[in-house]
Every structure is written in structure tokens, then in C-alpha cells.
Amino acid sequence: MEKNSLVRESIKSVIKKNFSIILLMIFIIFAFVISSLLPPQILRYIIDNNLAPRNNEGLLLLAYLYMGAIFLIGLFDLAKETLLTIIGQKITKEVRMKMMEKLEKINAMFFSKNESGKIVSNFTNDVDAINSMFTSVIIGMIIDCFKIIGVVVSIWLFSVKLGIIAVLLLPIIYYITRFFQKRMLKAQIDNLVSVSKVNNHISESVKNIRMIKLFSKESYMESNYNEYLVDNYETIERVTFYDSIFSPIILVIRSLIIALIVILSSEQLNFLGVSVGMIAASIELISNLFTPIENLGMELQNIQQSISGIYRVNEFYEISEDAKDSVDLTNILGSNNLSLSFNNVTFNYEDDKNVLENIDFKIKPLERITFVGRTGVGKSTLFKLAMGLLKPSKGSITINGINVYNIPNSEKRKIFGYVDQSFPMLSGTVAEQISLKDNSVTFEQVKESLDFVGLTDYIKTLENGYNTEVKKDNLFSQGQKQLLAIARAIVTNPPILLLDEITASLDSITEEKIITVLQKASQNHSILTISHRLSSMISSDKIIILENGKIKNSGTPETLLKSDDWYRNHIELEKLTWN
Numbered sequence: 218m219e220k221n222s223l224v225r226e227s228i229k230s231v232i233k234k235n236f237s238i239i240l241l242m243i244f245i246i247f248a249f250v251i252s253s254l255l256p257p258q259i260l261r262y263i264i265d266n267n268l269a270p271r272n273n274e275g276l277l278l279l280a281y282l283y284m285g286a287i288f289l290i291g292l293f294d295l296a297k298e299t300l301l302t303i304i305g306q307k308i309t310k311e312v313r314m315k316m317m318e319k320l321e322k323i324n325a326m327f328f329s330k331n332e333s334g335k336i337v338s339n340f341t342n343d344v345d346a347i348n349s350m351f352t353s354v355i356i357g358m359i360i361d362c363f364k365i366i367g368v369v370v371s372i373w374l375f376s377v378k379l380g381i382i383a384v385l386l387l388p389i390i391y392y393i394t395r396f397f398q399k400r401m402l403k404a405q406i407d408n409l410v411s412v413s414k415v416n417n418h419i420s421e422s423v424k425n426i427r428m429i430k431l432f433s434k435e436s437y438m439e440s441n442y443n444e445y446l447v448d449n450y451e452t453i454e455r456v457t458f459y460d461s462i463f464s465p466i467i468l469v470i471r472s473l474i475i476a477l478i479v480i481l482s483s484e485q486l487n488f489l490g491v492s493v494g495m496i497a498a499s500i501e502l503i504s505n506l507f508t509p510i511e512n513l514g515m516e517l518q519n520i521q522q523s524i525s526g527i528y529r530v531n532e533f534y535e536i537s538e539d540a541k542d543s544v545d546l547t548n549i550l551g552s553n554n555l556s557l558s559f560n561n562v563t564f565n566y567e568d569d570k571n572v573l574e575n576i577d578f579k580i581k582p583l584e585r586i587t588f589v590g591r592t593g594v595g596k597s598t599l600f601k602l603a604m605g606l607l608k609p610s611k612g613s614i615t616i617n618g619i620n621v622y623n624i625p626n627s628e629k630r631k632i633f634g635y636v637d638q639s640f641p642m643l644s645g646t647v648a649e650q651i652s653l654k655d656n657s658v659t660f661e662q663v664k665e666s667l668d669f670v671g672l673t674d675y676i677k678t679l680e681n682g683y684n685t686e687v688k689k690d691n692l693f694s695q696g697q698k699q700l701l702a703i704a705r706a707i708v709t710n711p712p713i714l715l716l717d718e719i720t721a722s723l724d725s726i727t728e729e730k731i732i733t734v735l736q737k738a739s740q741n742h743s744i745l746t747i748s749h750r751l752s753s754m755i756s757s758d759k760i761i762i763l764e765n766g767k768i769k770n771s772g773t774p775e776t777l778l779k780s781d782d783w784y785r786n787h788i789e790l791e792k793l794t795w796n
């Protein structure tokens with residue numbers, strides 16, 4: 218296994234912390250296996266000593282003993298399942314907590330390249346597979362193997378010939394059950410796929426109902442639905458067929474074996490040379506052979522899945538982490554006198570294609586800079602680099618000489634305020650949307666920032682004011698959410714504000730309101746803005762024009778209006794479109 222195995226580390230730590238529970242579990246497992254061999258032995262004794270010679274002495278006690286043994290099996294089974302669940306949950310929790318710690322340290326580039334679904338599946342399906350590996354699969358296999366061995370040994374002790382028959386039966390029962398299990402499983406998987414197709418079709422139809430109607434796609438959707446339903450019907454039939462045929466087949470096999478034992482031990486043949494009690498006990502023991510063999514087939518199949526789960530979780534654990542050098546932030550925290558510098562920065566997501574190339578500029582304290590350029594030129598990427606979320610392939614980005622990539626995430630909020638078009642809500646109150654449940658943010662600061670963006674009056678009209686729980690997404694309009702996003706960014710009074718297309722989806726009145734708020738904010742902050750519409754941005758000291766990943770031109774709006782054709786044409790075009 219991998220040198221850096223999260224799963225192994227987690228299991229070791231769970232065993233260390235719960236050693237007594239593990240010992241108890243081992244004891245219970247053995248007790249469970251041994252106790253399940255008791256009832257046939259008691260039965261044999263009853264038949265040979267009481268029923269065959271018609272001797273009632275002590276029969277009641279033996280009956281109680283038999284019942285007691287059955288009760289004991291149940292008790293051990295209960296204890297075994299409880300302990301397995303406890304240990305399994307502890308392992309799952311340990312693995313998930315370690316994965317969460319890892320997730321927070323992983324390099325941001327990883328998230329650019331990997332689908333979130335894959336990471337979610339690492340946390341859910343893969344960890345569940347590991348849990349079942351240790352609870353049901355491995356322990357289940359151990360129990361089932363012991364049970365099978367126990368049954369064979371018990372029968373062997375009655376008669377060697379009967380023992381040989383039991384051993385010969387093992388592969389036969391195994392292959393017959395596997396034959397059906399495999400087909401049943403395949404039918405079940407096909408059924409799950411077809412059910413999801415049927416359900417997805419409904420949700421897709423509802424979601425796109427307008428488009429379906431407008432483009433007259435009703436009959437197409439109906440015929441697809443019909444196809445999925447037929448498919449679903451066929452898979453259900455297959456599941457039902459294997460489901461219903463499996464038990465009778467096993468019953469028939471069991472009866473045949475019993476008949477064979479009875480014939481072989483009949484007075485005429487007396488091939489086995491065993492007592493009646495032994496025959497009865499053997500019949501019960503052989504009947505007990507089926508369930509562990511059936512289980513073993515499934516367990517062997519599941520182990521494959523669980524091993525892949527372990528492999529994927531360990532792979533997740535191997536992902537490279539943010540390698541940050543420690544930095545002393547005392548000179549920059551709390552200071553407004555910060556200069557952000559891009560020092561010849563080149564960046565690429567994929568190896569062979571630079572998104573940004575040789576970007577070099579410096580932002581003085583309290584300066585307002587706007588980045589413009591065609592869509593996809595790399596403006597948002599530049600912001601992520603500025604906040605140290607991405608690492609440049611070449612060059613560096615510094616604040617007063619400190620590399621932004623080395624600034625710990627826990628300190629970023631004190632330095633940067635980032636606003637984009639989205640406002641992800643978290644569960645909690647209105648005030649908590651702003652503080653983000655950060656204890657270092659006071660209620661006064663929350664109120665001030667909401668007042669700054671002009672939302673105080675609206676919030677006072679809400680049921681519980683600042684303490685109103687945000688349960689639905691419709692408590693605030695799009696424009697109000699944008700104002701909340703600004704309040705969230707400025708509540709810690711960060712010296713650098715980064716605004717990414719924040720007025721793009723707003724009407725002109727709301728846009729004006731937000732620009733006024735930002736003009737006010739710009740008196741205390743350096744502001745970096747990305748804007749498509751030059752006419753709607755807050756007034757800037759400097760504009761940087763990006764083209765093909767490089768700085769094409771930069772300067773004050775006035776000089777660019779005179780010197781840059783692209784800029785002048787853009788402004789002219791916007792005037793034609795918007796005014």
C-alpha cells in the first residue's frame with residue numbers, strides 16, 4: 218500500500234484509542250462463531266440420548282439448553298453488530314476528519330483541474346466502501362470462514378465420510394450461489410441505471426419545459442420517456458426473476474442433500490455409520506452452511522470495490538499541499554499603506570498554454586485600478602493570483618515585499634476584500650452572512666458595514682432585523698445581495714478591495730447605487746476592479762488593458778482616451794449602445 222496511507226493511519230489511530238473495544242469485539246466474534254455450533258450438538262444429544270431410546274429424563278433441561286444456545290447466538294450477534302458499527306463509525310469519522318484537514322491544505326490549482334463530484338465521491342462513496350470493508354467485508358469473511366470450518370469439523374467428527382461429503386459440497390454450493398448472485402447483481406445495477414434515467418427524464422423535462430414547448434420537442438421527449446420506461450420494465454422483470462428463482466433453487470439443493478444423507482445413512486445402506494442424532498445434527502449443520510457461503514460470494518465481490526475505495530482515498534491524501542514559507546505579517550496587518558506588486562508574472566493552468574505572461578505593475582496605497590480586456594483574457598485569474606490563491610509559474614506577487622502566496626488563508630480576510638457577482642449564502646442569520654461566523658468580527662462592525670452599503674433600513678423591516686434567519690434565497694434581491702457581498706468584503710476593513718464584474722447583472726439604478734457605495738469605500742482602500750463596461754466602472758486612477766494574456770497598455774483614463782484606439786473605440790461603442 219502507499220507509503221502515506223491515510224486509511225492505515227486512521228485505522229491504527231482508532232485501534233490505539235479503542236483497544237479495549239477491539240479486544241471485546243474479537244472475543245464476541247469467537248463466542249458468536251462457537252455458540253452457533255452448539256444447537257446441532259445439543260440436538261444430536263437429545264435425539265441419541267432421549268428421543269431414540271424414548272427417555273424423558275432431563276429432556277426439559279436439554280430443551281431449555283437448546284433455547285438458551287439459540288438465545289446466546291442472538292445475543293452475541295447483537296453485540297457483534299453493535300461493536301462493528303461503533304468501530305466502523307469511528308474509522309469513518311477518523312478518515313473523513315483527516316480528509317477534511319487535507320482538503321483545507323490542498324493547493325488551489327487542484328480544484329481548478331478536478332471536478333467537485335470526484336472529491337464529493339471520495340468523501341462519501343469511497344469512505345463508505347472503506348467502512349463496509351472493515352465492518353462487513355473483512356470481519357464478515359472471517360466469521361463466515363470460521364462458521365464454514367466449524368460446520369465441516371463438527372460433521373467430520375461425527376463421520377469422516379460425512380465430512381468428505383460436506384467438503385465436496387462447498388464448491389458446488391459456492392458456484393451455484395455465485396451463478397445466481399452475479400446475474401441478480403447485474404440485473405439490479407441495470408435496474409438502478411434505468412430508474413435514474415426515468416427519474417432524470419422527468420426532472421429534465423420539468424426544468425426545460427419552456428424550451429420543449431417553444432421548440433416543439435414534446436413528442437421527442439415522450440418517445441424517449443417511453444424507451445426508458447420499457448427498459449425499466451425489462452430490468453425489473455429480470456430482478457424479479459432471479460429474486461424469485463434463487464430461494465427455491467437453494468431450497469431444492471438443500472432438500473436433495475438432506476435426502477442424500479438420509480439415504481446414505483438408512484438401515485439398508487448404512488454407508489455413513491452414524492447415529493440418528495448425528496444425522497439430525499448434520500442436517501442442521503449443512504443447512505447452516507448455505508448462508509455463510511452465500512455471504513462469502515458477496516464479500517469477495519465487495520472487497521474489490523472496497524480496495525478501490527481505499528486506493529482512491531489514499532490517492533486523495535497524496536495530493537500536493539500548499540507549500541508556504543512562514544512570513545511575518547506584523548508590518549502589513551492593520552496598515553493602509555500597502556503596495557501590491559506583480560513582478561513579471563506568468564501563469565498557466567495547463568502546461569503548454571500561458572494564460573498570463575510577464576505581467577508587471579505596481580499598485581500604490583489607496584490607488585484605484587481597473588482591468589479591462591476581452592472576455593477570457595485572464596482578468597479573474599489575475600485576481601486569484603493577486604490574493605495568493607494560485608501560484609505563478611514565473612515571477613512573484615508581493616505586498617510590501619511579502620509574497621502573497623505565503624500569506625496564511627486565516628489572515629487573508631484582514632488584507633483582501635473580494636466581491637464578485639455571486640453571493641453564496643450560508644445557513645444562519647443576516648448578520649452571520651456578513652461576519653461569516655468569524656468571532657473576531659464584532660456585531661458593531663457588521664452593523665457599520667451594512668450601514669455603509671445602505672441596507673440598514675431594509676434589514677430593520679425584516680422579522681428579526683439583523684438576527685433574521687436566512688432560510689430562503691428570496692429574502693434579498695439581486696442588487697441587495699451585491700450590496701451584502703460588499704458589506705461582507707469590507708467588514709474587516711481590508712486595505713485592498715477586489716471587485717470582479719460586480720455590476721454586470723444589475724439595472725442602471727442599482728448599479729449607480731453600488732458605484733456610489735464603492736466610490737465612498739475607495740477613500741480608504743486600494744481598489745482593483747474588473748469591468749466589461751467602461752462607462753459603468755468607478756472612477757479609476759489607472760486603467761490596465763489586457764490582450765492575449767499580456768498588458769497591452771496602461772495609463773490614466775484621460776491619457777488612454779487620447780493614446781489608445783481600442784479604449785477610445787470601446788468607449789464610443791458603449792455610448793452608442795447604452796445612451
Ligand SMILES: Nc1ncnc2c1ncn2[C@@H]1O[C@H](COP(=O)(O)OP(=O)(O)OP(=O)(O)O)[C@@H](O)[C@H]1O
Pocket residue numbers: 328329330566567572591592593594595596597598599
Ligand atoms: N480552472 C481553470 N482551468 C483551466 N483553464 C482555466 C481555468 N479557469 C480559467 N481558465 C482559462 O483561463 C483563461 C482566462 O480565464 P479568466 O476567467 O481569468 O478570464 P476573464 O478575463 O476573467 O474572462 P471573463 O471576462 O469572461 O470573466 C480562459 O481561457 C479560461 O478558459
